[in-house]
Amino acid sequence: MATPRGEFTSRFGFLMAASGSAVGLGNIWGFPTNAASNGGAAFLFAYLILAFALAYPALMAELIIGRHARANAVTALQSISRGRKSKILALAVGFAGIVTVSFILSFYAIVSGWMIAHFFDPLARLAGLDALAQWLTEDAVVRNSLFVIIFMLLTVYIISAGVKDGIEKWASRLMPSLIVILILLILYVLTLPGAMEGMRAYLVPDFSRIADPALLVDAMGQAFFSLSLGVGTMLVYGSYISKRENLPVVGSLVALLDVGIAVMAGMLIIPAMYVAQSNGVEIYDASGGLIAGPGLIVSVLPSLFNSMGSVGILVAIAFFLLMTIASLTSSISMLEVPVAYSVEHHGVDRPKAAIILGAVVTVISLIIVFNFDPLFDLVVTYTTEISQPLLGFAFCIFVAWIWSRNEVLEEIRQGSPNVDAGIFWRVWPFYMKFICPLAILVVYFQ
Ligand code: TRP
Numbered sequence: 001m002a003t004p005r006g007e008f009t010s011r012f013g014f015l016m017a018a019s020g021s022a023v024g025l026g027n028i029w030g031f032p033t034n035a036a037s038n039g040g041a042a043f044l045f046a047y048l049i050l051a052f053a054l055a056y057p058a059l060m061a062e063l064i065i066g067r068h069a070r071a072n073a074v075t076a077l078q079s080i081s082r083g084r085k086s087k088i089l090a091l092a093v094g095f096a097g098i099v100t101v102s103f104i105l106s107f108y109a110i111v112s113g114w115m116i117a118h119f120f121d122p123l124a125r126l127a128g129l130d131a132l133a134q135w136l137t138e139d140a141v142v143r144n145s146l147f148v149i150i151f152m153l154l155t156v157y158i159i160s161a162g163v164k165d166g167i168e169k170w171a172s173r174l175m176p177s178l179i180v181i182l183i184l185l186i187l188y189v190l191t192l193p194g195a196m197e198g199m200r201a202y203l204v205p206d207f208s209r210i211a212d213p214a215l216l217v218d219a220m221g222q223a224f225f226s227l228s229l230g231v232g233t234m235l236v237y238g239s240y241i242s243k244r245e246n247l248p249v250v251g252s253l254v255a256l257l258d259v260g261i262a263v264m265a266g267m268l269i270i271p272a273m274y275v276a277q278s279n280g281v282e283i284y285d286a287s288g289g290l291i292a293g294p295g296l297i298v299s300v301l302p303s304l305f306n307s308m309g310s311v312g313i314l315v316a317i318a319f320f321l322l323m324t325i326a327s328l329t330s331s332i333s334m335l336e337v338p339v340a341y342s343v344e345h346h347g348v349d350r351p352k353a354a355i356i357l358g359a360v361v362t363v364i365s366l367i368i369v370f371n372f373d374p375l376f377d378l379v380v381t382y383t384t385e386i387s388q389p390l391l392g393f394a395f396c397i398f399v400a401w402i403w404s405r406n407e408v409l410e411e412i413r414q415g416s417p418n419v420d421a422g423i424f425w426r427v428w429p430f431y432m433k434f435i436c437p438l439a440i441l442v443v444y445f446q
Pocket of ligand 1: 021225228
């Protein structure tokens with residue numbers, strides 16, 4: 001090993017880092033729009049159940065493997081494997097996770113770049129630079145490339161500083177700011193005309209939709225993406241948790257923060273859309289559903305901010321700052337997966353690994369930017385709808401079927417000595433063995 005491994009210095013530090021990973025564009029953009037187009041609170045209800053019944057156990061699996069092995073995904077999975085066959089499987093799954101998360105980062109960086117560009121737009125207008133503002137909000141290859149590069153530089157900068165001085169330090173600054181900005185924005189938007197109608201659309205359940213397979217599949221995919229599962233992100237963060245920490249408790253706090261912030265984001269986005277509508281902005285697409293794709297963030301909301309006069313400038317700055325922070329605390333957790341592997345497995349030093357791997361991801365992003373229409377949706381679909389659930393399934397199999405049950409218990413007992421007497425240990429192993437893999441397969445084949 002090139003350097004001693006990093007460790008989070010406090011529970012707060014870990015919680016900020018892990019919830020920072022979990023809370024991202026998936027929460028603030030994906031969740032509200034999914035909810036709005038799937039029966040409002042009915043989706044919320046299904047999401048809460050799936051998040052705690054299926055995503056939380058899978059999150060625990062990653063945290064436990066990671067902390068036990070104190071290593072990157074490949075080494076960790078190999079260390080809990082027994083025979084030759086499972087060691088080969090471990091290598092394949094760990095490696096597929098690294099590749100998948102790198103591709104996830106490559107499209108995530110593009111969208112995050114849009115957020116930074118839109119953050120600078122109101123600043124440019126404040127400075128009277130209208131031509132610049134115009135350029136910042138126009139979807140063009142040059143702009144997109146430039147902001148992908150800026151976003152990846154920020155990500156590389158944080159990751160090259162390491163676990164404590166990079167990830168923990170920045171997550172501990174950025175996540176509390178994110179929560180404050182989010183609350184202020186919600187309070188402000190709720191005072192505007194139309195907001196209450198949006199709140200109703202969001203919170204009044206259409207229970208006729210609850211058994212709709214499409215709703216359940218969406219909710220499950222949303223929960224997995226949102227908790228950053230299946231690709232080794234949470235495993236690697238888990239590997240930096242102190243042995244004194246109570247894993248079931250910190251895991252449930254991460255899940256609660258993630259779900260809580262998603263639900264709150266819905267209280268901002270959906271009312272904001274209805275406010276936009278009462279200001280004359282079109283919020284429905286051709287098929288009659290709420291606009292949910294990129295148009296929501298890069299056109300509906302900016303039109304809303306523009307229609308709000310000078311307050312709109314402040315609100316726009318706050319909103320895109322929120323989006324940028326959410327993206328950055330997630331992207332660092334993605335880049336950490338390949339970086340941890342290179343540092344530990346190949347002895348590369350951390351800053352060098354961060355720069356090289358960051359550059360590779362940036363090149364992939366740029367290829368997608370230059371071939372947006374054929375590539376963007378393809379990469380999103382392959383990584384999040386195919387690879388991520390399959391790998392999540394493999395993680396379940398490793399923990400429940402390959403790793404010895406006694407060793408799992410031994411690991412959780414550190415920091416939680418009475419865990420075998422509690423409810424967690426009574427249900428979790430059964431869940432991991434049967435319910436989780438089955439549920440993932442059912443959803444997958446839907
Ligand atoms: N969970 C983040 C979001 O909601 C994105 C994310 C971070 C992620 N790390 C990940 C998604 C790993 C999948 C895999 O936006």
